[in-house]
Amino acid sequence: MTVVTPHPDPVAPAPGVRPVPASRRRTSLPGRDLLGVVPFFAFVVVFLAIPTLVVVIGAFTSDSGGFTLDNLSAVGTSYILEAFGRSILLSAVTALVGAVLGGLLAYALVTAKPDGVLRRVVTSAAGVLAQFGGVTLAFAFVATIGLSGFVTVFLQDNLGINIYSHGVWLFELPGLLLVYTYFQVPLMVIVFLPALDGIRPQWREAAESLGGSTWQYWRMVAMPLLAPPFLGATLLLFANAFSAYATAAALVSQGSPIIPLQIRGALTSEVILGQQNLGKAMALGMIVVVALVMWLYAVLQRRSSRWLG
Structure with a gap:
């Protein structure tokens, strides 16, 4: 004879626990889970979406308020294209140099103890120095290696070296x-360090157990895995330099060698009036370049996350 034990009611309270009256049960309000991200979306709308919309509309607006393509046509003039070229050159060179030097420094940190003092100090310093820009950074360089900077004066007075010859x-x-x-x-140290941490020691041990050399491990295992995050971090550095303004504005007092300074001149010029919308057209060009770079960065990040996630 088979005795069938009734299955316990999944919603029944445990023995000794009094059920909560229906009137006192907390009901979930529609959209309640989204309340926590409302400040973030508000920040994005106010400081990103609305300014972008203003730039896009202004780039196609004439001085009289009508629709025009003259602003975009003016972006094709020689001096603006040269400013774009210098901005791209500046961003590309600093991104490559920063990626190589920062990548080597990040690799040196990975070889140290994960919870060691050296790694914590360097990563903390990198986090601070990556945000150390604008007028403060420009003043630091002027005070150090400017025309009357202490390094410039020391080299001139003691060694006879004039760095501005x-x-x-x-x-x-x-x-x-x-x-x-x-x-x-x-900035490269902060961005690239998690990718290096994602390289598992078991992969190198497996390569060595199969008779692979160190070069073969890096060429066939580590480098293919690190190439997407390295290129993605380089693109991020490019976008960071391409959109920087305050440091260049504090250093370069005359002329507009890069496109952010050209936009400043178009918006604040007292010699040629009516260039506000031309500045917005140049800003639209910057938005297109940065959007393309960040799209490539997102593609590379998705590819690298499959292995390093």
Whole structure:
């Protein structure tokens, strides 16, 4: 004879526990889970969506308020294209130099103890220096290697070395290359370090157990895995340098060698009036370039997350 034990009611309260009256049960309000992200969406709308919309509309608006393509046509003039070219060159060079130096520094940190003092100090310093930009960074370089900086004066008075014998390069494009590299290297450390941490020691042990050399491990295992995040981090550095403004504005007082300074001149010019919408057209060009770069970055990140996630 088979005795069938009734299955316990899944909603029945445990023995000794009094059920909560229906009137006191908490009901979930529609959209309640989204309340926590409302401040974030508000921030994105106010500081990203609305300014982008203003730029896009202004790029196609004439001085009289009508629709026009003259602003976009003016972006094709020689001096604006040259500014775009210098901005792309500045961003590409500093991104490559920052990626190489920052990648090597990140690899050195991976070989150290994960919870060691050295790694914690370097990562903390990288987090601070990556955000150390704008007028503060420009002043630091002017005070250090400017025309009257203490390093410049020391080299001139004690060693007879004049670092400005071929021109005042700090306040031109070469100076921007040096200053931008200063904050690109620590940013690369922060971005690329998680990818290096994702490389599992078991993969190297497996390669060695199969008779593979160190070069074969890096060429056939580590490098294919690290290539997408490395390229993605380089693209992120490019976008970071391409959109930087405050540091260049503080260093370069005359002329507009890069496109952010050209936009400033178009928006604040007192010589040629009616260039506000031309500045918005140039800003639209910057948005297109940054959007393309960040799209490629997202593609590479999705590819690398399959293995390093």
